[in-house]
Amino acid sequence: MASQLKDKEAYQRLNYLYQAAHCVLSQNGENEKLARFYCFTQRTIARRLVLRQDPSVKRTLCKKCCSLLIPGVTATVRQRRKNSKTRFTVMRCLSCGQSKALLNNPDHCLWVDRPEAQMEQRKQPG
Numbered sequence: 001m002a003s004q005l006k007d008k009e010a011y012q013r014l015n016y017l018y019q020a021a022h023c024v025l026s027q028n029g030e031n032e033k034l035a036r037f038y039c040f041t042q043r044t045i046a047r048r049l050v051l052r053q054d055p056s057v058k059r060t061l062c063k064k065c066c067s068l069l070i071p072g073v074t075a076t077v078r079q080r081r082k083n084s085k086t087r088f089t090v091m092r093c094l095s096c097g098q099s100k101a102l103l104n105n106p107d108h109c110l111w112v113d114r115p116e117a118q119m120e121q122r123k124q125p126g
Ligand SMILES: [Zn+2]
Pocket: 062, 063, 064, 065, 066, 067, 093, 094, 095, 096, 097, 098
């Protein structure tokens, strides 16, 4: 019980930091370093407590320098094609140059949305 509450608090803090990073960056584009600091703190907490971050959050953070990736502000977004069928969305961080490629697949199902993941989550408390 106690550990569950602690995790909840940590998640709230992660959420707060993530929103704060968005907030300072939208107020002023020069707040990039502050936003990076928030995201860095967010990642540190998540790593220390081994919390799984939502993919939607993970995709907007730079793996290398922890920048918040916002298309046109801190990152460039390009469509790349491997062959006629496979296309990628490539996000490139403007502060460190690290890029991440996401496969464009409309049928892709995230692990958390799969029934197996739900079963795994249900098993854990018992
Ligand atoms: Zn970066």
